[in-house]
Structures are given as C-alpha cells and as structure tokens.
Amino acid sequence: MTPESHSQTPDRPAGDSTRPGPPPGCPAHGLGPGGLARLHESDDLKSLYEQLREKHGPVAPVLVHDDLPLWIVLGHAESQQLVRSPAQFTKDSRIWSPLRDGLVKPDHPLMPHIAWQPMCAHTEGENHHRWRGAIDTAVAATDFRSLRRYVNRSVQRVVNRFCEVGEAELVSQYAEHLPMAVMCHVLGMPDEYDDRMVQAARDMIRGTETAIASNAYVMEALNRLTVRRRKEPQNDFTGHLVSHPAGLSDEEVSQHLRVVLIAAYEATANLLANVLRQVLIDPRFRSQLNGGQMTVPQAVEQLLWDEPPFSTIFAYYAKQDTELGGQRIRKGDGLLFAPAPANVDPRVRPDPTADMQGNRSHLAFGGGTHECPGQDIGRVIAEVGVDALLMRLPDVELSCDEEELTFTESIASRHLVSLPVHFTPRPQQEITQAPSHEVDTKPPAAYDWQIGAVPRQTPAPAPAAVGASVGGADAGVGGVPDAGPVPAAVPVPPPAQPEPPKGAWQRFLRWWRGY
Numbered sequence: 299m300t301p302e303s304h305s306q307t308p309d310r311p312a313g314d315s316t317r318p319g320p321p322p323g324c325p326a327h328g329l330g331p332g333g334l335a336r337l338h339e340s341d342d343l344k345s346l347y348e349q350l351r352e353k354h355g356p357v358a359p360v361l362v363h364d365d366l367p368l369w370i371v372l373g374h375a376e377s378q379q380l381v382r383s384p385a386q387f388t389k390d391s392r393i394w395s396p397l398r399d400g401l402v403k404p405d406h407p408l409m410p411h412i413a414w415q416p417m418c419a420h421t422e423g424e425n426h427h428r429w430r431g432a433i434d435t436a437v438a439a440t441d442f443r444s445l446r447r448y449v450n451r452s453v454q455r456v457v458n459r460f461c462e463v464g465e466a467e468l469v470s471q472y473a474e475h476l477p478m479a480v481m482c483h484v485l486g487m488p489d490e491y492d493d494r495m496v497q498a499a500r501d502m503i504r505g506t507e508t509a510i511a512s513n514a515y516v517m518e519a520l521n522r523l524t525v526r527r528r529k530e531p532q533n534d535f536t537g538h539l540v541s542h543p544a545g546l547s548d549e550e551v552s553q554h555l556r557v558v559l560i561a562a563y564e565a566t567a568n569l570l571a572n573v574l575r576q577v578l579i580d581p582r583f584r585s586q587l588n589g590g591q592m593t594v595p596q597a598v599e600q601l602l603w604d605e606p607p608f609s610t611i612f613a614y615y616a617k618q619d620t621e622l623g624g625q626r627i628r629k630g631d632g633l634l635f636a637p638a639p640a641n642v643d644p645r646v647r648p649d650p651t652a653d654m655q656g657n658r659s660h661l662a663f664g665g666g667t668h669e670c671p672g673q674d675i676g677r678v679i680a681e682v683g684v685d686a687l688l689m690r691l692p693d694v695e696l697s698c699d700e701e702e703l704t705f706t707e708s709i710a711s712r713h714l715v716s717l718p719v720h721f722t723p724r725p726q727q728e729i730t731q732a733p734s735h736e737v738d739t740k741p742p743a744a745y746d747w748q749i750g751a752v753p754r755q756t757p758a759p760a761p762a763a764v765g766a767s768v769g770g771a772d773a774g775v776g777g778v779p780d781a782g783p784v785p786a787a788v789p790v791p792p793p794a795q796p797e798p799p800k801g802a803w804q805r806f807l808r809w810w811r812g813y
C-alpha cells in the first residue's frame with residue numbers, strides 16, 4: 299500500500315506556500331498525502347476511528363510518522379480474521395514493504411515496536427513454537443492461589459506507604475507500583491522491585507531521552523536473574539524458562555523476560571488505573587460492586603471492553619495479496635491490530651455504553667497464536683488490586699472533578715495521568731493479614747488449617763505497644779519487646795455444642811482471596 303494508491307487531496311494547492319494549514323479540530327487537520335489521516339497527529343483518536351469507520355468501513359488506510367502507510371483494522375470480525383490467519387498475515391516485520399524499500403529510518407519513533415527481534419512476538423513457525431512453548435509452560439506452572447495471596451500482601455505494602463496520610467495519587471503511588479511488585483515476584487526477583495525499577499519501566503515505555511539507559515538497567519537485572527537461575531534452579535517463571543526442553547540460551551531467556559515484564563507491567567498498570575477511575579467517577583458502577591450486582595472480575599472485563607490497555611498493537615504484515623474488510627491488501631502491507639475501535643464495532647456492540655458483564659469476547663489481549671500468554675496473571679493483579687484497595691479504603695473519593703482527569707495518548711495506548719483521591723486516614727496493617735478497613739485491636743483468632751475449623755483457644759496476649767505486630771511466630775519481629783516468660787495456656791475443654799463456623803460463602807471468599 300502506498301499513498302499514491304489512494305486519491306490525492308493535498309492540504310494546499312501546488313505552489314501556495316502562504317496559505318495556512320487547517321486549524322486543529324477541522325476535519326482536514328492531520329491529513330497527509332492522498333488525504334489520509336496521520337494517526338500520530340490526532341488529539342482525539344476515538345473520534346478519528348469512528349470517522350475512518352464511516353468513510354472506509356472496517357479496514358481503513360492511514361499514515362504514521364514520516365507518512366509511512368498502514369492499514370488499521372477497526373472491525374471486530376476483521377480483527378479476529380487478521381490474528382487467526384497465519385497463512386496470510388505474519389508478525390515478522392522484515393517483509394514490510396517500506397522497510398524493504400529503505401523508507402524507514404533507523405531512528406523512526408515506531409522502530410522499538412516494529413523492528414524485528416529474535417523472540418516469539420515477532421516470529422512464526424518453528425521458532426515461534428519453540429519460544430512460545432517455553433513461555434506457555436512457565437505460565438501454566440503458576441500457582442494462582444499463591445499469586446492471589448502475594449498480590450494481597452503487595453497491596454498491604456503499597457497502601458501502607460500512604461494510608462496514614464489520608465490522600466494519595468493512585469496512578470503513580472499505586473497502579474504503577476503494584477504490578478511491578480507482583481511481576482518481579484512472578485519472575486523470581488522480588489528483591490529487584492523498588493522505585494528505580496518502576497521508573498525505569500515507565501521511562502522505557504515513554505521513550506524518553508534516557509530510555510536506552512533505563513532499558514540497560516532492566517536488562518542488567520534480568521541478566522543477573524538468568525545467570526542465577528542456571529546455578530540455582532527454582533520453581534518460578536524464570537526457572538521454568540531456563541529448564542525448558544527447548545533449551546533457550548541465556549540471551550533468549552533474558553530477552554523474553556523483558557518482553558513479559560514490560561508488557562505485563564504496562565498492560566496491568568493501565569487496566570488497574572482504568573478500573574479504579576471508573577469506580578470513582580461512576581456511582582452506579584460503584585454501587586453495583588458494593589451491592590453485589592457486579593463482581594470485581596466482571597468489572598475488570600467491562601473495562602477491558604471499554605478501555606483496553608493497548609489501543610493498537612504493532613503490527614501484522616501481509617504475506618500475500620489478499621482481501622480484508624472489503625479492502626485490497628497487497629503483499630508486504632502493514633496492518634495495525636486495534637482492540638480499542640474493534641471493541642466498539644457497532645456490528646457486535648450497537649450500544650457502546652452497554653454492560654458486557656460475563657462476556658470475554660473482547661480483543662484486549664489479542665488473539666490467535668500471538669494472544670497474550672499472561673493475561674490471567676494480569677487479571678489476578680487487577681482484580682485483587684481493586685478489591686483489596688477498596689477493603690482498605692472503603693470511603694476513598696476522587697479529589698477533583700471528573701473533567702479534570704487527563705490522559706496522555708499515543709497510537710499504542712491511552713494513559714491516565716493521575717488519579718488524586720482522599721479518604722479517612724487509617725493505620726498501617728500487617729502484610730500477612732487480609733486487607734480490611736477495620737482497626738483490629740485484638741489479635742486474629744487462630745484457626746486450624748482446615749477450611750471450616752473452629753478457632754483454637756489462645757491465651758490472652760500482653761498489652762502491645764502502638765504499631766507492634768501481633769500473633770505467635772511473628773511476635774518479636776518488629777513487635778513487642780520481651781516482657782518475661784508467658785505462663786502456659788490452661789487447657790480448656792471444648793464446648794458441648796461449638797459455634798458453627800463462618801458460612802460457606804465467607805469461607806470461599808477467604809480462600810479465593812488467598813487467606
């Protein structure tokens with residue numbers, strides 16, 4: 299596809315160098331050769347997508363930086379056809395016509411997305427099967443109940459940083475921290491999680507002047523992890539990659555770890571921020587959660603429809619002349635897979651504001667052989683991250699008008715800039731406790747491990763200092779100083795008719811949340 303293959307409607311007549319260009323907001327603003335829209339110049343991509351859909355149908359010709367031509371796939375069915383037709387479309391950018399013709403500069407802004415790399419996201423066939431198989435095996439080995447427990451404890455750690463203040467900014471202080479803490483744990487390097495790792499990841503994604511140095515910082519941590527797992531095998535994500543029968547080299551392992559870390563972090567941080575924003579700005583949405591008409595997983599799926607973490611995904615390329623959505627696609631053409639407009643395709647969603655509870659046919663995680671392998675990990679982080687935060691801070695409210703919330707938008711994604719909130723200041727909580735807004739003045743009752751067991755009788759504890767941790771094995775670790783020997787508990791005979799345990803639903807929720 300070339301601009302010349304479409305009708306030419308220049309911005310100004312030939313030879314007219316004084317006539318000003320169209321003002322922002324004008325339909326002609328952001329048009330390039332052939333009258334094609336420049337995606338990277340649009341300040342309202344949602345509106346542009348609908349204009350393109352109305353003019354061209356489910357597949358539309360567009361331009362990106364340096365007026366390079368691409369197709370953007372706007373239709374839901376056409377997007378599924380794109381990702382599920384490996385005989386027609388590939389992720390291998392080396393066949394992209396502008397790249398083969400030398401039209402793509404080495405410093406092109408989209409090169410980090412488009413440049414071919416030896417990893418599963420850019421390959422097909424045997425290599426893809428080998429690399430993707432190793433990643434799928436590592437994901438399949440995830441213990442999701444243990445993961446939920448770790449997310450809960452990570453929520454406690456992160457919220458403890460600001461819970462006593464009574465106000466916070468939930469994007470930079472929460473949504474950007476929780477996914478990194480959890481993903482570092484999943485990969486097997488929990489000690490690498492800190493503010494510097496979060497900043498490096500954000501810097502890489504934003505493509506700033508220091509992005510290369512930030513990438514080097516992240517890669518150094520991943521290289522250390524890979525070498526350590528060769529010497530000290532562990533039952534974590536990296537350990538499974540290293541030991542997989544595919545025999546990945548150290549470089550292959552570390553490069554795929556980077557893709558997993560950054561992609562999962564970016565997607566989950568966006569998703570978490572979007573769900574929290576919806577809870578705070580939409581009283582009906584929040585009341586459905588509080589009243590039980592909507593579960594947190596359903597709320598997450600709704601936002602995957604409305605605000606997918608990635609607006610578009612770069613890119614697919616035609617392996618042969620073909621047709622898609624009524625457009626003639628030529629061999630070597632590039633196509634953008636675009637979950638954001640496809641999710642509101644009027645043919646599958648006539649009312650874009652309709653509730654989509656229980657419907658997982660959105661395209662937020664892609665599809666076909668390149669469907670996101672870690673999507674269930676991202677769901678767990680978002681679901682527990684929302685649920686646990688609202689348990690800790692049930693009266694959290696937005697500190698500004700909804701109209702004051704701003705986004706930074708690019709072709710690839712739409713980021714909420716900040717989410718300022720206020721709430722009743724609350725004390726810190728022990729990370730091993732289930733998140734709760736109640737101030738616990740007594741140590742939790744000791745339960746047997748069996749679900750449904752009644753509390754064990756425990757001796758009354760000595761008065762604890764403010765801020766001391768509580769409970770058996772944890773006492774003395776940041777807790778109460780040793781005040782001398784504690785008399786042994788006097789055995790108490792069990793009551794003739796013990797009180798029944800908590801209801802089945804409460805026990806299930808406690809188990810589901812990882813406690």
